[in-house]
């Protein structure tokens with residue numbers, strides 16, 4: 001290209017570029033939504049994201065079955081000896097006593113009727129299994145084998161950072177996401193797992209010592225240092241556990257504490273059931 005033609009082609013290039021940009025701008029201009037439309041688009045995007053976040057918070061285990069089931073075999077504590085697990089399996093009464101919560105919203109109507117009629121055996125581990133399969137135990141996600149037996153369990157954020165409003169009975173009700181579960185005894189739940197060797201191996205302590213440490217946490221507390229940093233106790237020998245209370249302190253301090261003696265709770269308290277878990281399975 002000669003110098004002269006270069007000189008001529010530069011302005012042409014600039015003109016074409018300006019036209020191209022102008023045309024694009026005009027096209028975009030014609031696609032701009034009205035302010036009102038755009039406002040509601042933002043709202044619906046926000047709602048979608050809140051719903052997705054809620055699903056993740058409540059139900060996503062991020063694959064932690066690898067620890068809870070593959071390593072320490074916690075699911076076997078729920079499966080019971082009959083289904084290839086260990087005895088004694090966890091009854092719903094035990095599950096509630098270690099602070100696990102049940103999401104009443106996912107219980108089928110027939111089951112609710114049976115529970116209210118006192119016809120569901122809350123001492124039968126099969127009932128716990130049925131609740132797990134319904135995805136009704138807050139923060140505990142069970143996966144089944146093809147034959148219906150329990151394959152694995154994982155935990156979600158909701159296990160420690162949600163509770164229920166006890167509107168059905170103590171420990172059973174509507175979810176309260178982001179409310180710390182101050183009753184949850186994580187230490188005792190971990191102690192239920194049949195194989196603690198991955199943890200004792202990590203800590204270099206025997207099972208008896210580990211169980212003492214776990215028993216020292218108490219309700220509402222969990223010590224990430226044990227699992228993340230491999231230290232059973234603080235340097236001074238005390239428990240390193242901090243509360244799921246503290247976990248959401250910035251959230252829960254600002255919110256009123258739920259009344260522990262609501263009439264709904266009292267109504268439900270008398271409802272611990274008898275009858276058999278086969279009643280329960282009939283409803284599914």
Ligand code: HEC
Pocket residue numbers: 155156157158159160161186221222223242243244245246247248249250251
């Ligand atoms: C086994 C119980 C447990 C589970 C499960 C759990 N957390 Fe926590 N979380 C805690 C505890 C206990 C603390 C407080 C730690 C401390 O104070 O040292 C905490 C702290 C937090 C904090 C800090 C809150 C604050 O006010 O400082 C956030 C945020 C948080 N967790 C989010 C999550 C998310 C998201 C998940 C799921 C991916 C999750 N947690 C799962 C027990 C748990």
